[in-house]
């Protein structure tokens with residue numbers, strides 16, 4: 001490439017980046033609400049209070065499963081119920097990763113966060129907080145056998161410290177421990193698993209939550225160390241400019257405190273935490289829901305993906321240049337970006353950019369279809385191209401039109417190339433669909449994470465998830481071989 005070309009490419013890239021920045025910053029700018037409270041008006045009108053949380057945080061929020069029925073439980077859940085009741089609203093809980101909550105609140109996916117959240121100066125720039133409803137201490141959890149190794153925080157210098165991503169505990173690990181090798185994980189059970197499997201030396205966890213985990217993991221214990229600022233507030237977060245909404249929240253919180261309800265909520269939470277039954281009687285319903293949804297998402301992804309993929313393939317094969325370019329750009333862009341990013345783009349893009357209020361499930365399906373269409377387009381195109389050119393030439397010289405040739409000569413042969421590849425794509429999609437768990441779609445992986453949180457056992461749920469994925473893909477590929485064999489026979 002000559003230097004002129006390089007400059008030219010650079011120019012294009014910078015202007016593209018510029019356009020992106022402008023587009024995104026315009027979407028980012030929220031209309032400043034006037035004196036009244038638009039957010040509260042919307043909630044009232046809807047009649048539903050949408051609460052975001054990360055249910056990996058017993059006794060504050062977790063999923064319980066009374067008699068096989070799953071339910072959100074915990075102190076935060078009780079508070080949310082009380083707030084909904086006080087205001088004549090229905091409660092809708094959106095369970096997602098802790099580090100997705102602020103984004104979801106800011107883009108209007110949820111109305112408030114109640115997830116053991118501590119107000120920090122950084123967060124206060126983005127959202128507003130209610131009065132505090134709970135104080136919690138900060139602890140360092142280590143393996144019991146290591147407890148005597150650590151006399152003070154200084155002894156953790158240069159050690160591997162785990163914490164949940166984007167929490168104040170992650171911040172503590174960075175600020176209070178000298179030269180710590182901080183390992184942040186999306187969900188709290190991962191932190192526990194890392195500690196148990198010696199991937200980290202200590203984990204910073206809030207007191208009540210740590211106690212809940214310690215009960216189920218007898219090999220863990222508290223290190224006898226103190227953080228400089230031990231007790232932190234826990235508050236509800238709402239979008240900025242929600243004065244009326246905040247007033248209502250603070251009234252409910254005041255009631256709760258005045259009537260000493262928190263203690264009651266703690267008892268309810270403790271009850272929900274210890275139930276009897278073995279792993280399978282307690283959690284099989286989670287995995288069954290997961291399997292159903294994984295299959296549903298994969299089928300929708302592949303079927304609609306095949307439909308749009310066929311369109312794209314035809315566009316790409318067409319001699320009309322703009323169609324061809326459009327299809328090429330789409331396919332290259334989708335295949336050149338991670339599915340994870342696409343999932344988030346759809347999830348936040350539909351609300352932030354398009355102002356739509358679409359459930360996580362539908363967002364997940366859209367993302368899978370968008371993604372599959374690109375891959376399937378290439379499968380179909382390759383299938384068509386693999387049919388010998390001579391076939392087209394022969395058909396055309398016999399006087400068949402392009403359309404006729406395609407329909408009667410090329411496509412029937414192409415199908416034989418396409419179907420096996422489509423089957424492989426289906427297997428891939430089943431596995432890849434696990435990525436939509438990040439936005440809270442209740443498929444296998446998501447449910448495995450929920451069970452991690454509910455059972456305080458970080459490993460078994462993952463094992464079960466792996467086995468389930470394997471069974472699904474294995475059965476599917478056997479079925480495919482069977483049909484492939486039949487197709488060969490029919491040749």
Ligand code: ARG
Pocket residue numbers: 053054055056057061098115116117118119164166167168169188206
């Ligand atoms: N209090 C900490 C914070 O605000 C951690 C909260 C984590 N909550 C959760 N549901 N996982 O950063």
